[in-house]
Every structure is written in structure tokens, then in C-alpha cells.
Amino acid sequence: DAGVIQSPRHEVTEMGQEVTLRCKPISGHDYLFWYRQTMMRGLELLIYFNNNVPIDDSGMPEDRFSAKMPNASFSTLKIQPSEPRDSAVYFCASSPDRVTPLHFGNGTRLTVT
Amino acid sequence: GESVGLHLPTLSVQEGDNSIINCAYSNSASDYFIWYKQESGKGPQFIIDIRSNMDKRQGQRVTVLLNKTVKHLSLQIAATQPGDSAVYFCAENIAGNQFYFGTGTSLTVIP
Numbered sequence: 591d592a593g594v595i596q597s598p599r600h601e602v603t604e605m606g607q608e609v610t611l612r613c614k615p616i617s618g619h620d621y622l623f624w625y626r627q628t629m630m631r632g633l634e635l636l637i638y639f640n641n642n643v644p645i646d647d648s649g650m651p652e653d654r655f656s657a658k659m660p661n662a663s664f665s666t667l668k669i670q671p672s673e674p675r676d677s678a679v680y681f682c683a684s685s686p687d688r689v690t691p692l693h694f695g696n697g698t699r700l701t702v703t
Numbered sequence: 704g705e706s707v708g709l710h711l712p713t714l715s716v717q718e719g720d721n722s723i724i725n726c727a728y729s730n731s732a733s734d735y736f737i738w739y740k741q742e743s744g745k746g747p748q749f750i751i752d753i754r755s756n757m758d759k760r761q762g763q764r765v766t767v768l769l770n771k772t773v774k775h776l777s778l779q780i781a782a783t784q785p786g787d788s789a790v791y792f793c794a795e796n797i798a799g800n801q802f803y804f805g806t807g808t809s810l811t812v813i814p
Contacts, residue, residue, distance in 0.1 A: 594746070632792075632804055632805070632806045632807065633747075633792070633804040635801050635802070638801070646801065681746050681747075683746070687799075688799035688800070689735055689796065689799045691737050691749040691752055692747075692749075692802065693749070694739075694746030694747045694748070695746050696744070696745050696746045697745075697746050
């Protein structure tokens with residue numbers, strides 16, 4: 591298995607622009623997670639899905655952030671409009687259930703200028 | 704939220720020596736713990752896990768120790784190699800809810 595695949599690896603955009611991050615989880619994994627990593631706050635859970643249904647989005651910073659999972663093999667995290675404080679590395683992870691280790695992708699490094 | 708913290712933000716060891724990375728957790732109800740390794744430019748990678756009904760678990764060159772009395776978790780790496788240089792995170796979980804990650808310890812192996 592190729593593991594969790596994220597794209598793009600790097601994204602540089604100007605404040606106010608829309609940003610879309612993409613994730614393909616490991617086949618057969620029923621859970622998908624979006625995390626944000628910064629030096630100040632470490633790894634923060636933004637939202638997670640079970641069988642394509644959002645279960646907990648309490649970590650989503652504000653209405654500018656939205657996430658979708660239209661099918662079992664694809665998820666997006668969208669920021670509109672983006673702000674400089676959104677600059678971070680965004681990770682997608684998947685797992686077969688809630689009590690097994692998460693498998694992380696290699697992240698998308700987002701820079702908003 | 705939960706509090707998961709690491710005692711040492713940085714650790715330098717000589718190649719071949721053993722490394723010990725520590726982690727404190729605050730919630731006595733946490734029942735599942737994982738150690739992750741994160742190399743530069745990559746996502747966290749699973750190393751080893753332990754459930755609360757165990758005190759010790761061994762893998763290849765790694766051992767995790769859990770002390771529930773003082774809510775402390777440690778990762779021991781035997782015969783540390785340059786490829787072990789990375790940031791190490793502990794994560795805790797309570798009854799299948801979300802994982803809470805520590806802030807990480809940066810391990811540098813000196814050749």
C-alpha cells in the first residue's frame with residue numbers, strides 16, 4: 591500500500607485566496623483525520639470522519655475552514671479566505687478503527703503571505 | 704483538553720548509546736499510548752504502542768515503559784543510530800476518543 595497520500599506537498603498563496611488540500615487515505619481504513627501542526631501548538635486535531643461522515647469538527651478553527659469526504663478514498667480540507675496565521679503543516683491520517691495507530695501522510699506545508 | 708507533555712525538548716546522544724525520551728500525561732483515565740517518530744519533511748510514523756494493562760512493551764531496539772502511578776511514559780532506544788535522529792511524540796487516548804499529542808522531543812544522534 592502506498593500509504594496516506596496528500597497533495598500538494600507545498601502550497602504558497604496570498605492572503606484572501608482559497609486553498610484546497612487533498613488526501614487519499616489507506617484503502618480499507620474507515621477513519622480519516624485532519625491535523626494541523628505548528629511550532630506553537632504542536633499537532634492539533636481539526637476534524638475526523640468515520641465512513642465518510644464527519645464525526646467531530648470541534649477543532650476546526652473557524653468558519654473559514656471546511657472539510658469534505660465525498661467517498662472512501664478522497665477528502666479535502668478547504669480554507670477560504672486564507673490568512674497568514676493559517677500557515678502550518680497540515681496532515682491527513684487514517685486508521686482502521688479508533689483504537690489503533692494512525693497512519694499519517696507526509697503533509698502539506700501551507701504558507702500564506 | 705488533555706495535557707500531554709514531554710520533559711525534555713531536546714536530547715543529544717552519542718551513536719551507540721541508549722536514549723531515553725520521557726513523557727508525562729495528566730489524565731489517569733488514558734488507556735492507550737503511542738510513540739511516534741517524525742523525521743524532517745515527513746509525517747509522524749508509528750513506533751510502538753502500549754495499553755494501560757501493561758507496564759512494558761518491547762519492539763526492535765525500542766522499549767516503552769508505562770508508570771500509571773505517576774502518569775509517566777518513556778521510550779528507550781537501544782544502540783542509538785544516526786537514523787534515529789528525529790522528533791519523537793507521545794500520544795494518549797481515552798476509551799477510543801481522539802488522540803492527544805505531546806509537544807515532541809528532538810533527538811540528535813552524534814556520530
